[in-house]
Amino acid sequence: MEKVGLKYGLFTAAALIAYFLLMRLFGLVHIIELRFLNGLIMAVGIVLAIRAYKIRVNGMIGYFTGLGTGFITAVIATVIFASFMLLYIKAFDGKLLEMLTAQSLFGDRMQVTPGLVIFIVLMLEGVISGFMISFIAMQYFKRDDHKVPGSP
Numbered sequence: 001m002e003k004v005g006l007k008y009g010l011f012t013a014a015a016l017i018a019y020f021l022l023m024r025l026f027g028l029v030h031i032i033e034l035r036f037l038n039g040l041i042m043a044v045g046i047v048l049a050i051r052a053y054k055i056r057v058n059g060m061i062g063y064f065t066g067l068g069t070g071f072i073t074a075v076i077a078t079v080i081f082a083s084f085m086l087l088y089i090k091a092f093d094g095k096l097l098e099m100l101t102a103q104s105l106f107g108d109r110m111q112v113t114p115g116l117v118i119f120i121v122l123m124l125e126g127v128i129s130g131f132m133i134s135f136i137a138m139q140y141f142k143r144d145d146h147k148v149p150g151s152p
Contacts, residue, residue, distance in 0.1 A: 001053060001065055001068055001069050001072065002072060004049055004052050004053045004056065004069055004073075005049060005068075005069050005070075005071075005072025005073045005076060006072070006076055007049075007052075008045050008046075008048055008049035008052065008073045008077075009045070009049075009072065009073045009074070009075070009076025009077045009080070010076065010077075010080070011045060011048075012041065012042060012044075012045030012046075012049075012073060012074075012076075012077035013076065013077040013078075013080035013081050013084075015041045015044075015045065016038060016041055016042070016077060016081040017080075017081060017084050019037060019038070019041060020081075020084075020085070020088075038126075039129050039133075042074060042077065042126065042129060042130055042133060043133045043137075045073055045074075045077060046070040046073050046074060046130060046133045046134055046137055047070075047133075047137050049069050049070060049072075049073040050066045050069050050070050050134070050137050050138065050141050051141070053065070053066065053069045054066065054141055061141060061142075063138055063142050066134075066137075066138045066141050066142065067134050067135065067138050069134075070130065070131075070133065070134025070135075070137055070138070071130060071131055071134050073130070073134075074126060074127060074129070074130020074131065074133070074134065075126075075127055075130065077126065077130070078122065078123055078125075078126025078127055078130060079123070081122065081126065082118075082119050082122035082123050082126065083119070085118065085119075085122060086115050086118060086119050089115065089118065090115060
């Protein structure tokens with residue numbers, strides 16, 4: 001479970017970083033609504049991880065094992081992406097920090113420790129959405145026939 005979560009967490013983090021850099025290249029970082037696609041990238045990574053684990057154990061996946069695989073994938077991807085964003089803002093793009101501060105996305109606490117606040121917000125956002133995506137995905141993966149019990 002941990003190996004699959006690690007592998008797909010790394011792939012998901014790479015996809016999130018590539019998406020951010022692509023947005024940066026085209027000058028779309030200021031459009032906050034495009035961050036929705038981060039959730040879709042996370043969902044694809046988690047579903048692929050759970051599916052890969054299910055194949056690895058010959059279709060006999062336990063509910064909490066699958067949930068754990070998705071959660072590990074989300075945590076690893078989020079830690080790597082949040083760390084990348086923190087390093088990127090500190091080293092290359094202080095203007096992005098100013099833009100986020102100006103839009104008050106992180107509240108008034110930005111004057112205290114902006115980097116830490118960004119890291120914490122990204123971690124919460126990624127881990128919570130990752131857990132929800134894992135929970136939803138396991139509703140599909142928990143049964144081999146993908147049918148509701150008692151239905152024809």
